[in-house]
Amino acid sequence: MQKKAQATLQTDTPCYNKDMAENEIQKTATISIPDLILNYVEPVRFETACRSCSKYGVGSACPPHDFNVVEWWSRFAYLDLYAVSIPGDADWDEADKRLSDRLLVLERAVPESLCLLSGSSGGKEGEAVRYSIQSLGGNVEKLCRELLSISLQWPKEGTDPGRLTLVGGLLRSKRGPDVRPMETKDLILRESLAEDISRFSEWEAEDAVKEYFSIEDDQTPQQVEQIFWEDRKNEERKQYTIVLKRTGEPIGRIVMNDLQPGWKAEIFRIYIGDPALRGNGYGRQAMEALLALCFEEWKVERVYLDHYTGNPAGRLYLDLGFRYEGVLRKNCRKNGQLYDVHLMSMLRPEYEEAVSRYGSVNL
Numbered sequence: 001m002q003k004k005a006q007a008t009l010q011t012d013t014p015c016y017n018k019d020m021a022e023n024e025i026q027k028t029a030t031i032s033i034p035d036l037i038l039n040y041v042e043p044v045r046f047e048t049a050c051r052s053c054s055k056y057g058v059g060s061a062c063p064p065h066d067f068n069v070v071e072w073w074s075r076f077a078y079l080d081l082y083a084v085s086i087p088g089d090a091d092w093d094e095a096d097k098r099l100s101d102r103l104l105v106l107e108r109a110v111p112e113s114l115c116l117l118s119g120s121s122g123g124k125e126g127e128a129v130r131y132s133i134q135s136l137g138g139n140v141e142k143l144c145r146e147l148l149s150i151s152l153q154w155p156k157e158g159t160d161p162g163r164l165t166l167v168g169g170l171l172r173s174k175r176g177p178d179v180r181p182m183e184t185k186d187l188i189l190r191e192s193l194a195e196d197i198s199r200f201s202e203w204e205a206e207d208a209v210k211e212y213f214s215i216e217d218d219q220t221p222q223q224v225e226q227i228f229w230e231d232r233k234n235e236e237r238k239q240y241t242i243v244l245k246r247t248g249e250p251i252g253r254i255v256m257n258d259l260q261p262g263w264k265a266e267i268f269r270i271y272i273g274d275p276a277l278r279g280n281g282y283g284r285q286a287m288e289a290l291l292a293l294c295f296e297e298w299k300v301e302r303v304y305l306d307h308y309t310g311n312p313a314g315r316l317y318l319d320l321g322f323r324y325e326g327v328l329r330k331n332c333r334k335n336g337q338l339y340d341v342h343l344m345s346m347l348r349p350e351y352e353e354a355v356s357r358y359g360s361v362n363l
Helices: 033-040 043-050 069-073 092-109 140-147 194-203 221-233 282-297 313-320 348-358
Strands: 025-032 076-087 113-116 123-125 128-130 163-173 187-191 238-244 250-260 264-272 302-308 323-334 337-347
Touching: 025 033, 025 140, 033 069, 033 076, 033 140, 076 092, 076 140, 092 113, 092 163, 092 187, 113 128, 140 163, 187 282, 194 221, 194 250, 221 238, 238 282, 250 282, 264 282, 282 302, 282 313, 282 348, 302 313, 302 323, 313 337, 337 348
Parallel strands: 264 302
Antiparallel strands: 025 076, 076 163, 113 163, 123 128, 187 238, 238 250, 250 264, 302 337, 323 337
């Protein structure tokens, strides 16, 4: 009996990214590679079908391959599917380019990942070959139907296909992030990795970052690393790295605490590390993505945070829909002194009201 693949974090909302057309709908899902191979990879069937194509044996991304397809898939841990549905009369090539550009940006931001381009055979970007899912024996029609609830429509001459769908993917390494990255207009939020620790240490040594957090002046890189690994083992904590899309470089950090799915979560720490990059709306985008993660995936009823007196981020939190609950007097210790912090929270109805103002984030 075949094992049913598990899709996670499916979405069906207008695309948040501003570089996508207004009439495009995107869906995403994640599947483990063992489930993918068991249920959706049929290399013999699809190579046989490819033989009637003019590209067969021509392009470097096309079958026949000089490697074992199943072994190739097995190098990875997860496949993140990205599907874009467009009207039948829309410009297919433009939509395909937008999706391909998006996947290449994700690949650059997520260490040890590889994107799979949409289209019949993928292609070549720079020196690297980018395959398509179907060129590697993936049954895209079945993936769309069972994981994304999309019934693919094949255009016929003289008929209106209604909507057409492009499908690509991001393969994540066994040594890479365990969860699919989140996207905003300018940012990618991915799970933090060991290679990020040195950046965290550099950022948290800067006065511009330490000023409004309980970070001791004499904090050492070894302490940052120790805390990172302790948090990694704590199921109630999640750590994310903020990456700027246009450069692929990390620019900030997020630490979530007290995560109780279905109940509550705390935004324990969030910052943009380089002061020169502040004032561009990146903090707001990251916060909107976090709130979507908390309320839409983790299904919490309450998100809370606190901030030091004078922290200008308090204005942003108010604008996002947080409300003050009170002052926690002498609640935080820093460099031997005790500080008050201002407690803020957002409940699900307040999040839903805020989303009606600024729009939802498509994770």
